[in-house]
Amino acid sequence: MIKSYTLDFCTLEIHDDYVLAVMNEGITVDKQNNAVLIEIAESHFDTPFVYITHRIHSYSVDPIVYIRTAQIKQLKGFAVVSKDPVQKTQTTYEKTFFNKEFWHFETMEDALKWKNKLLKKG
Template identity: 30%
Template sequence: MKFEDSSIYKELNPEKLVLPFGEFYLTDKFIVAEIYDGEHVDWSKIELLLTKIESFYKKNTKLAYISHRINDYSVNPQIWSHWENTFDFIVASAIVIYKSTTLMNASIEKVFANKSLKRCRSLEEGINWVNNLKEFA
């Protein structure tokens, strides 16, 4: 189920950002990312996304990133460490997993992440985890 079709979406009423490779929902504490099927996420896409996000939020805003993996796509796992070193406003990430292959990929990505990265089985689990992060207390 897409984030837009969830009851949480209706409660939060996020700002929607559409880029050529995915849809991103911007809330006060987190971003929900839904990358399109068949995409390969490389540094140029991450840089475009995070530059757009930076312009939306106030300076010194801290956010979490939730990768809602409803589609099949690939990610260069080394992006995580480069992203964390370049854009410090993302304090933690969650990957919502629906398939066993996605779990394997997320496990590899977790190895490259320096900040907290949680693998979740539902969007609700990911959002609850993010909402309880000590960075937002």
């Protein structure tokens, strides 16, 4: 890990080629939260990376944020990690707002394997 952030709505870990986010219980990821996340990501990555959210807690996402998130030049994909079947359904809906790779995984291990394959593709 290169750096970690503890924000009022989440914790973020910045790694060499990915961001790992864990949102706080009960929050809503809205345009303001998303702007903070984008600013942090863009300040750390000038090479391709993947955003991974580990959905440990229950929270909401305004799906409109994905439209702006997809505009991050170096962002190649977005992964949701959760064993909750409701999250798998939610991921299917959310990915309609994101015009890059967007997948659901049940384990961090699977998400990291996918990240490696995606980034190797270029």
